[in-house]
Structure formats: structure tokens, C-alpha cells
Amino acid sequence: MNYLLSKDEMDAAFHSISMDFKCYGAVEREGEVVFDRVNSFGGISEERSRYAPKEFLISRNEDVLVLGTQDRKAVFGVKSCDLKGFYIMDRQILGKDPFYTEKRRNTLFANFVCNEPCDGGFCSSFGGPVLDEYDLQILREGEMYHVMVSEKYDGYFSSFQREDSSYFTSFKEEFNRKAEPLQVEGVEDRMKWDSKLWKEYASRCISCGACNFSCPTCYCFDLYDEGGERKREWDSCILGGFTSSSAGNIRNGLDERLRQRFYHKFVYFKRSKDTYLCTGCDRCVEDCPVDIDIKEVITHDYSGE
């Protein structure tokens, strides 16, 4: 359902949500936007957080021998590029990874829809910034808030003024006109195994793994024992030991590991899950110390090589 709310009404809706959920929001702390506990709607930042909110569902490091009960959390101020990451990861890990699944089912995410395309970001290439799947999407127009809410959470808004979906529809059309989406469709057929890109990237890449950590769709992790705990920790397919086993290492070369990262995102995941493992957030580009640009992987002229 779609609703139109004033600032005071948003405060009221937030208040009723906070009766059932621990509320988190994007807030500025020491010059960086991070997620922290919030107790009112007014203080939540519309700026994108420094890091994707992946940690709400996948801890950087946790003991997997104990599956505790999960708090119900509502997270406000998530941007659609980051939020879409969860819907993409769902296709591979929801229902299988018990930690992710429990947290996913107990977390409400509120998408703060960006009013303007950002520098570098290309969410409109992957269906953003108004998503087809959502809990709650909030689009501010001056002092008013257009709200799109899923059936599951409709109860928190049903007493407010309803509107049709035309505002979101025309907003999205206008956004796309400004953002100029990349030609992503068919990249899985265009990409080349022996492309010169992989070696070129490998000559610059320092294997830091920042691209994986900043990515809202990278879900790979390492399992290891430490003391009495068996831990899961974010892992990176760019690191040399990622595939090493007693049988050998299938991807000894850094160029092979970089190729794997991009093939997983644009070829393999598309084949198995019918979607790309990328949301156009541009975080990997921003955080890459050697300026490897995933947009080039999409737009590169492979046939001209």
C-alpha cells in the first residue's frame, strides 16, 4: 500500500514501530554516517552510511556453534543499493544459513529512497532506486513523505492517508532519465574468459579484499576454530588462500581470482539465480585503492579485443 504522511505522522509511525522493534538508523558520528540506535524519526540521516548495513544480517565474526534468539530490529535510512543486496543474497542463502535466515526474518529495513542520482552510483542499472521488493520505502518530497509499505507491515500505516503509486512511478522515470542506466543486460554473454581486463586488473590489485567487504552482495565467509568456538568471518575471494586445499589451488593467479569475482557477479549468479550479484552501489569502486571500476567490466568492449 502507498501512503502520504506529514513529518508528525512519520514520527507517529516510527513510534508505533519502535513498540515492536529495536530501532536503528543512519546517524552521523564523528564525521561518518553509521548505523546506531535511534529513538525518533527526526534524527535519522538521509545520507548513505559509510559502510553497507550487511552486518545486520551477516556478522563480521561470530561463533556458529550457538544460534541465539534474535532481537526484532527496524533499520531506517538504508539506501536502495544496499537494501537490494539482501534480496539478491536471499536467493542463495536464505533458508540455508540459519544465522542469516533468523536475522532476516526479524529485521525490518526502511529504504530511504535517494532523491537524486549520486556520483558514481548506478543503482538504476539494477532496478533502483525504487525497489520491487521491500518492507518499507520512504521518499521525501519537501515536508511530506511518500511511503510504500509491504503487506507484512501495512498495519503500522493503515490509519494514514492513502495514495496511489503514481508518485513513485513518475519519480522513478525521472530518476532514470537523469541517471542514464548502463547496458547490463546480456553482460553474461559478452564477458570473455581470456579478456585482457583480468591481467590488467591483476597488475594493479593489491589483494586487500576491500571490494568484498564493502559489497552489499558479497556473502562468502571463512570458518575456523578458535578456542572453544567455531567462528564464521567475512572472507574475500581475492585472497590467495581462498581456494587452496590439500588437492591444490584452483585459482593460484590473482587474475584468475579477479575474473572469478566478476564472473560470479555477472555470469554464474545470473545463470543459477537469474539475477546479477551487483546493485550498482559503487562501494567497491570508492573503496578500491587502485581504482578498479566494476562499471568497466560491464561496459567494456569484449568483442573488440
Next chain:
Amino acid sequence: MLSVQGVGEGPISVASGAGRQLLFTIRDIGTVTSKLKTSRYVGVRGPYGTSWPWKEYDEIVAVAGGIGIPPIRSLIEEMNGAGRGKDIEVLYGARTPSDLVYKKELKDWSKSIEVHLTVDRGEGEWNGDVGFVPTLLKKVRLSKNAAVFVIGPPLMMLNTVKEALSIGFKADRIYLSLERRMECGIGVCGHCNVGEFYVCEDGPIFNYSRVKEQRELFL
């Protein structure tokens, strides 16, 4: 998955047939396996992934190299248990005679089924075949409609597939057991990816036709 608490986990296949006491045959080769033999307690998690689809075929040729034999032991026990022990032929090779695992079992199996052995290098009293495992395929008595189950080192599997196809076995009846770094076992952690497949979940046993286009199939 077998684990030693405080050390870690590793993917280990079951070497015994269904309904029997769990048996694992392990080579001491890494961090976890080196501690398994001295640990009082061993953690077991699973089973995960696919198994040999022997019930779908009238005849089975099982080809194993090196430490790949334990899952074949399990297969033989399964088939014997179902009264189908006569429908399998076993081809097994190792580097040297002393590297052959299950010497007692090999003798027992030979009494009722065809078992062909080979070693890369003969030594001691060895008077059997010397040569790589794929050369044994020519000795198989079962028909070319038999399913071929292959497990072993990457190069051995690659050459076995080539040889099997060249002498008339069918690509869609060849099965490979792939080995990769497997950590979670449930198709999430991402270390065992081969193309769009998760070896731990979609495999480890794959129909060759399903994966033959994969560029990273053999190491």
C-alpha cells in the same frame, strides 16, 4: 564434515555403506587430519551433497585413484547389501604398491567382483599392472552402457574421462567426484564454487555432461 574442536573442520567422505557403523579413511595431509588420529573426540556434521547414483544403472565401473578409494568402498558395501555386487567392476590405482589402501578389502572384493589394480611405479613383490589408472578401462568386461564413476586426483580424472569417452562410454553416464575447499557444506561460504555450482551442495558427485563446459573443472 569431520572436526576436531579447537583445530577445525574438513570435508571427509563416508567409507562405509548405509546402515553400518560409520567408517572414515583419512590421509594425514593437513591441519585437521593431522590431529584427527590423536583426538579423543571427533565432531561429525552432515552428510551433505550428492552420492553415487548406482541405483539408476544396471552396470557400474568404479574408477579410483590414490586416496579416492574410500567412497568406492562405501559404494561396494551398498551394492553388496542390495544383492547387486555382481554389477560393479573396480579399477584402482596408486603411485606405488604401498600407497594402495584397503589391501584386505581388495582381496575380499576380488573373490566376488572384478577388481583391476595398477601402480605408477612397481616395487617389492609387485607383479601386477604398472601404468596409470585410465589404461585399465580397456580391461572392463561390462558393457559400454555402464555408468563410470570417477574419483581421484584432477589429472587422473581428466585422463580417465578422455579414455572412457574414446573407447565408447557415454558422456552422460560418467560421474565425477570433485574435490574443492569446502567449509560450510550448505552452499553458502563460497570456497568450493565451480562456475555456478557449489561443489558441497550441488556435488561433490556431478554428471560429467552437466559440468563439462566448466573452465575450472580440473585443477
